[in-house]
Amino acid sequence: MPKFLVKRWHGMHHIGAFIIMVAMTAALSWLHWLAAALSLLATIGYGLFTLFAERAFRRDLRAYLNTLSYRVKKAGNEVISELPFGIVLYNDEKIVEWHNPFVAEMLGGESFIGQSLKELFPSWQPPKGKELHSEVPVGSKVYSFTLKADDRLIYIRDITQRWTIERKYEDEKLAIGIVMMDNLEEITQGMDEQQRAALLSKVTSEITDWAQRYQLFLKRLTSDRYMFITDHATLKQLEQSRFDILDQVREMTHEQKIPMTLSIGIAAGGANAIELGQWMQTSLDFALGRGGDQAAIKIGEKQTFYGGKSGAVEKRTRVRARVVAHALRDMIKESSNVIIMGHKMPDMDSVGAAIGVLKAAQLFEKEAYIVIEGVNPAISRLMEMIKEEPKLSKWFISPEQALTLTGPKSLAVVVDTHRASMVKEPKLLSMTERVVVLDHHRRSEEFINNPLLVYMEPYASSTCELITELLQYIHERVSLDVTEATALLAGITVDTKNFLLRTGARTFEAASFLRRNGADSTLILRMLKEDLNDYVKKAEIIKQAEIVHDHIAIAVTEPNRKYSQLMIAQAADTLLNMNDVLASFVIGERPDGFIAISARSLGHMNVQVVMERMGGGGHLTNAAAQLECSPKEAAKRLKQVLKEIEEEEGLFE
Structure with missing residues (x-):
């Protein structure tokens, strides 16, 4: 214990004794005046002694505190100088006002006060927030930067050893x-x-x-x-x-x-x-x-x-088609009913394939329904033809009706897509565990969860081609009426662009089977005829086309002009017919406000990869994407993706 504290302890006793002496003097004044006078003199003397002792204590206390403050300040400076991490103080202009020796040693200098943070740490990007961490390489080492924006303070720690061990651990996995x-x-x-x-x-x-x-x-x-x-x-x-x-x-x-x-x-x-x-x-x-x-x-x-630069190779044997057909037949027989769904904004291939699956279910006397909502321009004429056939049109139902008809033993068949987000009513997929996927698109990262049966063949021209093959194996005697056969052939015709693209020997075999069953090509021609006004609109889109990377045509529609998905797709198809154009992209706003991109190629370029980077998907020669932005922003993003692919591996095969 310091001496001045000992003195203070004794001083407290002196004060107590002084108070007692005052009390005794007062008591003696009642008994004897001489004794009281002597006691008063003694009390005054003792009081003076106590006063001097108190003053000595305060003087010693001030001296001690001055010494302590110096020692604490000295110790604090030594601690800050020897800290195993760096401290940087900066002002509102991001200029260094003070740093400890750790920072000077880290940067290989003596003082960096007055320099900007950007000059000192060019690889560090100040994160947004009040207290955030980031790893920054400085020379051959790695440091952890902890920013406290409110205090304009940065803590810096050397994490090179930990970072090296973590990288080594990751690399050796x-x-x-x-x-x-x-x-x-x-x-x-x-x-x-x-x-x-x-x-x-x-x-x-x-x-x-x-x-x-x-x-x-x-x-x-x-x-x-x-x-x-x-x-x-x-x-x-x-x-x-x-x-x-x-x-x-x-x-x-x-x-x-x-x-x-x-x-x-x-x-x-x-x-x-x-x-x-x-x-x-x-x-x-x-x-x-x-x-x-x-x-x-x-x-x-x-x-x-x-x-994924080359197209899928056509399988020459139908072994898998026969195996899948038999598995699908058994699943239909074991089901209470069959619910068939295509993708949103259905096209000819989606509706035609659904009609083919409907026929397969009816061959085994099972109730089957096709889920559809609304009629878009791509299928309007086909749906008009179907409405003229009450035996067929009565099996088309809305998503709301489908929800009431679906049970645990129902068989849900998804055609022409394998992405749950693309079907018209995703809730149906959670109402039954019996799900079948029949599709011809290249598989994307998103996929329907745990389907019982998957038949995906990217080599096929269309889902209608796959369904036509399955029908030939699913039952010994298959007989299609004119409307059913025509709908299936229409799906193949549209997806192959009149048998010009993605057409193999099995495509013609499927078309031949449908023709033998009464498919009417004249009806298909009428369904595919263009309206003069639509043709003019398509010409307006094509007029906006520009050529990039020598062989890629990109057309961006004018602002505030809206076009159907079919119109945008047809414009992309038409651009592909131009000289020296190996791939085409058409970007336009749909009536629903979304920006649609239709991508086409002749096989020299994989447009599926491009559209996947834009959030879409599809085929090597036929793909699409849907965005929420302006057409100009979509075009800028598309050109950036094309540039990245060109730098990484080249755009063309």
Whole structure:
């Protein structure tokens, strides 16, 4: 205990004694005046002693406090100087007013007072908020910046060691993948064993060299499948190369009538090996569902695609169609009724495919209904033809009616889309666990949850083509009336642009079957005739077209002019007929206020990839997107996406 505090303790006793002496003097004054006088003198003397003692205490206290303040200030300065983190004070103009020695050592100087934060830390972007953190590289180290905007204060900590360990941990995480030859059976049909072995050896050697180049552990599973194991760091290298093995194998086998293509599914970031295995298979399914010749990578919740420049190869055998037809037949028989849905703003393919599924259900005497709401210009003439057939039109119902008819044993069949957000009434999908998806679009990241049966063939021209094939296997004797056959043929005709695009041998076989069942091409011609006013409007859109990247036509409609989705799509089709145009994009505002983009190509460019980056999807040669912005903003965003793809891998095959 300091001496002045000891004195203070004694002083308190002196004050007490003084008070007692005063009381005694007062008492003696009643008894004897001489004793009282002596006591008074003693009391006065003791009081003076106590006063001097109090003054001495206050003097010692001031001296102690002065010494303590100096020592605290000195200790504080030493602590701030030796702090293992940096402190920067700045003013409203973002100019440094003070910093501790840690900052000077970090930046390799003595004083940086008076300099701007932007000059000192060019890689740091001040975040918005009152107290936010960010990681900033400075030289060879990484620092954590904590901003306290209210106090105009920045705390800086060296996190290089922690950051390095985290990166090392992330880079060494397991990643597994599978490589599959998409079309081995189609290519090797007609080859003898020697030719088949030579082709397989050639492709296998290319895959093996690729694996050795990137230090992948490669294991052959079957004649056309390989599994590989790697880590995140190598996976990043593969992504930077944009999986050049896809192009190498395709170009190496270009002398074949059909070049060999690969599909790659990769998974990383899973909680355990079982989850990784499931993700890997899902990624492969994605790649195959999008037409093959591409790599699909799933890292946690993120799904990324590379490649996909070539069109899907048409399957020469109908084995899968027969298997799917038999599975669909059994599911129809086991259901209480069948609810059929297409996508929003239905087109000929959606309605035609729905009529085909309706026929399949009726073959087994099951009640089936087609969900439709409103008639748009794309299907107006087809719906007029259907209304003239009461036996057919009575099965068309509204979404509200469908909700009352759907039960746990109902079979919900989704045609011409595989995205839950695109169907007219998504609630129906949650009212039954029995869901079937029949579609010809390339698979997108969004997919209907847990369907019992999926039949997706991107090589097919249309969903109507797929349904026509299924009808031939689903029942021994299938007989279509004129309206049903015409509706299916109309869907094929529209999606193939009168059998000019995405048309294979099986497309003509399906059309031949429909013609034998009475499909009337004259009716289709009448349905597809254009109105003169619509033709003029389409010409107005085409007039706005500009050519970018030498072979891409982009047309943006005039402000405050609204066009139907069909009109925008037809304008894109027409632009594709112009000389030197390999791809076309038409951007216009629809009556509902949304901005629609229709994309078309002749196969030299994958417009599906472009539209996916714009939030849409579709086919390699036919895709679309829907945005909430102005046409000019959509055009600016589209041009930026085209520029990014051109820089990454090139726009054209």
